[in-house]
Amino acid sequence: MAVDGLDLDVVAGCCFGLLGPNGAGKTTTLRMLYGVTRPTSGTIRVFGLDVAHEARAVRARLGVTLQQNVFIEPLSPVENLRVFGRYHLLHGAELESRIEQLIDFLELRSHADVPVRFLSGGFQRRLAIAQSLMNRPDLLVLDEPTTGLDPAVRLALWSRVRALRAAGTTVLLTTHYMDEAQRLCDRVAIMCNGRIIREGAPEELIRSQLASEAVELDCEPAEESRLLEGIRVVHRLRSGTRLMLYVDDGAHLAERFRNRGDRRAVVVRPTNLEDVFLALTGTSLEGEAEPRPSTTGDGETVKDEVAFGADDAEADVAGGEERGRL
Amino acid sequence: MISVPHAVSVWRRNATMYRRTWMWNILPNFFEPVLYLASIGIGVGAYVANMGGMPYVEFLAPGLLCVAAMNGASFEVTYNMYVRLNFEKAYDVMLTTPVDAGDILVGEMMWAMTRACIYGGCFYIVLAIFGLAPLPASLLALPIIPLAGLLFAAIGTSVSLRIPTIDMFSFYFTLFITPLFLFSDVFFPLRERLSGNWLWVAEALPLLHPVRLARYAFRSEWSPLLLWDVAYTLGLSALLLAWTSRGIRRRLTS
Numbered sequence: 104m105a106v107d108g109l110d111l112d113v114v115a116g117c118c119f120g121l122l123g124p125n126g127a128g129k130t131t132t133l134r135m136l137y138g139v140t141r142p143t144s145g146t147i148r149v150f151g152l153d154v155a156h157e158a159r160a161v162r163a164r165l166g167v168t169l170q171q172n173v174f175i176e177p178l179s180p181v182e183n184l185r186v187f188g189r190y191h192l193l194h195g196a197e198l199e200s201r202i203e204q205l206i207d208f209l210e211l212r213s214h215a216d217v218p219v220r221f222l223s224g225g226f227q228r229r230l231a232i233a234q235s236l237m238n239r240p241d242l243l244v245l246d247e248p249t250t251g252l253d254p255a256v257r258l259a260l261w262s263r264v265r266a267l268r269a270a271g272t273t274v275l276l277t278t279h280y281m282d283e284a285q286r287l288c289d290r291v292a293i294m295c296n297g298r299i300i301r302e303g304a305p306e307e308l309i310r311s312q313l314a315s316e317a318v319e320l321d322c323e324p325a326e327e328s329r330l331l332e333g334i335r336v337v338h339r340l341r342s343g344t345r346l347m348l349y350v351d352d353g354a355h356l357a358e359r360f361r362n363r364g365d366r367r368a369v370v371v372r373p374t375n376l377e378d379v380f381l382a383l384t385g386t387s388l389e390g391e392a393e394p395r396p397s398t399t400g401d402g403e404t405v406k407d408e409v410a411f412g413a414d415d416a417e418a419d420v421a422g423g424e425e426r427g428r429l
Numbered sequence: 430m431i432s433v434p435h436a437v438s439v440w441r442r443n444a445t446m447y448r449r450t451w452m453w454n455i456l457p458n459f460f461e462p463v464l465y466l467a468s469i470g471i472g473v474g475a476y477v478a479n480m481g482g483m484p485y486v487e488f489l490a491p492g493l494l495c496v497a498a499m500n501g502a503s504f505e506v507t508y509n510m511y512v513r514l515n516f517e518k519a520y521d522v523m524l525t526t527p528v529d530a531g532d533i534l535v536g537e538m539m540w541a542m543t544r545a546c547i548y549g550g551c552f553y554i555v556l557a558i559f560g561l562a563p564l565p566a567s568l569l570a571l572p573i574i575p576l577a578g579l580l581f582a583a584i585g586t587s588v589s590l591r592i593p594t595i596d597m598f599s600f601y602f603t604l605f606i607t608p609l610f611l612f613s614d615v616f617f618p619l620r621e622r623l624s625g626n627w628l629w630v631a632e633a634l635p636l637l638h639p640v641r642l643a644r645y646a647f648r649s650e651w652s653p654l655l656l657w658d659v660a661y662t663l664g665l666s667a668l669l670l671a672w673t674s675r676g677i678r679r680r681l682t683s
Contacts, residue, residue, distance in 0.1 A: 134683075137525055138682075139681070140683045141683070159432075159527045159529060160527075162527045163526075163527045165525070167525035169518070169522060169525065171518055173518045173519060175445070175519075177446065177449055178445065182445065185445070186441070186445055190435065190442075190528045191526055191527065192434055192435070234522075235525070238526070
């Protein structure tokens with residue numbers, strides 16, 4: 104079972120992130136949204152329409168960028184967009200002007216007439232997003248939009264997503280990059296083993312699950328109790344010899360270590376979603392998803408996770424009023 | 430429900446790609462019949478004076494026309510469709526748009542028939558140039574080209590949706606298409622070589638029916654048997670398409 108008891112509401116006009124490791128069920132969840140995978144039970148409503156019965160109407164207002172780029176390789180970006188636009192029954196001057204707009208919006212002009220197979224990964228990804236914008240979607244679904252791209256391309260893509268969101272498009276994206284989610288998303292849901300284990304605004308999740316700052320250092324398990332003697336932390340996590348301590352004032356804790364004559368290198372940084380994910384699932388993102396109760400901490404401990412909903416899928420995406428869009 | 434405009438958009442996808450390379454795609458379509466006719470006309474035809482009551486090359490012409498249609502459709506729905514389905518993921522991206530699985534099937538059938546018409550059309554032109562397409566009688570054979578295309582598009586698609594690896598198409602061509610080519614009235618009249626129950630068995634061969642239709646058209650002859658040929662071709666196509674439309678939905682959705 105890829106997805107189990109999913110209950111998800113995405114408000115129109117927001118950017119929603121679905122996070123989780125490979126195999127968490129993110130792609131399956133997206134496939135259910137546009138009616139290609141059917142839930143065994145439950146209903147999925149997009150724009151208030153039941154996907155099971157009105158898939159065509161839903162997909163007319165939806166743009167989907169799949170994980171894998173799908174192009175006709177010998178054809179140019181312009182020709183690919185033309186082919187794709189026809190799936191939405193665009194034609195003539197309307198089709199051509201839309202292609203022009205998207206070539207500009209995603210900055211594809213320099214290679215607009217070069218066969219796609221000669222384009223770089225970043226270019227191809229931008230073209231894939233241009234494709235999914237052909238029909239001016241109310242809801243844009245991005246399945247791992249920036250996986251495998253270099254930092255500059257990621258930044259460029261993020262700015263495009265922000266521009267779309269500002270223009271009123273609802274964005275639903277999956278990622279296993281927590282920094283991406285934190286920068287782009289108004290709300291995120293963390294998925295693991297087909298279930299949503301936490302949902303909320305990124306900052307809110309960090310505040311409620313951990314503390315605002317993380318102190319990282321190398322520390323053998325054997326010396327941990329001696330090191331932390333008399334020190335209160337909100338939460339602590341261990342990955343191999345790396346120990347992460349979550350506190351409200353990281354600099355203060357680092358200073359206490361120094362005052363005790365401890366010379367090891369200490370990193371103080373803001374807590375991020377990656378930490379939340381680690382705390383919730385006990386796994387690193389790139390590793391296998393095998394949730395276990397998190398390590399003990401002086402603050403709140405995370406044990407059994409609550410599955411939202413029963414054995415069925417409930418999702419309501421981008422319901423509510425119409426909005427202006429690109 | 431099938432949406433014809435969406436099916437046409439699928440057809441246009443393939444046509445756009447084909448147009449890019451049409452010169453290289455169309456030329457072989459002319460060479461093939463020329464080579465066949467040269468071999469039979471100059472070679473075999475010199476030894477076989479009469480086949481089924483006519484010069485051998487004339488006997489062969491309508492049969493090879495149907496073979497061209499069969500090949501045109503078959504290559505499209507086997508290797509090409511398999512690549513679109515499994516490697517290029519073309520259908521997965523279509524399903525993110527209002528295009529539905531049924532539209533994809535209809536669009537692909539229309540495109541395979543188009544390829545059959547391009548192949549068959551080129552063949553017909555060569556036959557006409559060599560004086561082997563009697564006018565106006567042979568014009569009646571032209572609708573048989575898309576008909577044969579549809580039949581072999583339906584057969585090939587039902588195979589493509591189910592085989593586990595692309596390598597298995599070699600079995601499809603060696604053990605199905607090639608025997609059809611050899612034993613469907615194209616090279617010799619089955620009626621004169623088979624007897625009794627074997628003739629009934631031969632009626633099951635899909636290629637036999639378009640070939641018989643085309644040969645009767647070329648000779649401007651008529652027989653009630655032709656109704657059976659039309660019924661077989663349309664009936665089997667419809668049956669396979671009904672089956673395939675469930676198959677393609679199962680393959681693309683879950």
